[in-house]
Amino acid sequence: MEKSKRTLKSLVIVASVGALFTIAPAKAEDATATAAYKDIQATLGTVPDMFKTLPDVAVAGAWAEIKGVQLNPNTALNGKTKELMGLAVASQIPCQYCIYFHTLAAKANGASDEEIKEAIAMAAIVRHWSTILNGSQVDLATFKKQTDDLFAAVKAKSQ
Template sequence: MKTRFSRRFAFASALLASALVPTIALAADAPTPDDPADAAYGEMQQMFGGVPSFTKAFPRAGIAGAWAELRDLQFSDKTALDAKTKALISLAVSAQIPCTYCIYADTMSAKKAGATEQEIQEAVAMAAITRHWSTVLNGMQVDFETFKKEMSREMGTSK
């Protein structure tokens, strides 16, 4: 059940990174037979063997859409990126946000998907390097058009 465990933590990180906000269930939020939220919870139950408790904090009006995005991109094996690559990208972003919940879940997901300690370290270091140079380039107000020309020439993709 490594996949179930990995998906549960990946799902947790993705929803938490999407700025979960607590809501109070109102009478208007009561489920109906064809309620998209109930359908999403049913799919979660089937995929994870349970519905993660934090998903109930997400507004019912948006949970079906949030779930569809995760299901069809992050959890799908029919995308261009494999599970390990997705988890490493998510970990790198989570480290920069920063999101403690996401870092925990993404690290576990990356390991479950086969990432080594070195790959995890490099993903986080790449996030740090990107953040560093973003700070330098933006703070120094480097001319973007000049930058693009120089990078195209350096990378051998001059037009």
Template sequence: MPRIKSHIVSLSFVALTAVLPGQSRAQDAAQAAAQAARDEIAATFGAVPTFINQVPDAALPGLWTELKMLEMSDETALDLKTKALISLAVASTIPCDYCIWMDTNTARQAGATDQEIGEAVALAGMTRNWSTIFHGLQVDFATFRKELGGS
């Protein structure tokens, strides 16, 4: 019996050491991609914000690409001001102080007025309020859709 355990331990060690070099290459690739993202962030903002260094290397390149291509790009279906107002409205209902602060500044930089910012936040609050009412009262969705002209 001890011989079988020894054999299993030996096989496990061989399997583990066979995987480790691949993991090391994957970690090296993740670190390189994360550094490339940090370099791009520094070029975009003039510095790398401290919180960026708290993001895991494996996650940073994807998060940066998503932010850059969707939120920061003016080559999407929505203009920058509209995207900032939507993001502010969502952030207000979560709530996320970081996002509210940043999205308010971004919306203002994109030309949003105080009235537009207030309207976006009020709409978010109204939507959340009605959602609470519909769900809390367990309003039948099929009836709701039928009565309001939907199919």
């Protein structure tokens, strides 16, 4: 009987803690929309309307993601590569807003017209073969084995 009282007491404590979290959600320090808008303004010189379409609770997180990866010069990928990737993905989604933005951002990061065309062509090639492989229901294990064999042969040939 004593064990069931302890179990019941534990359940009540857990339920109380859970209820507390629903009443008072955790907030990151200085993660307010106002603070994020000030930082966006300071960083970009303006606050694009795209941020204003978000609910206030999402602004700081969205800005942190963009600032931490896309605008961060200290990541593994340089700005040009990131923007060419963004353009390639945007071309496949397709998103006219993203295509416009990432084309200009790629150029601002030093991408040539030829690099922009090549990024879009690569996106098209990947989409084409994804359609063929998935639509044909090619066996994934067989595909992986053939791919591993192909790269092993290329590596052996280059040595």
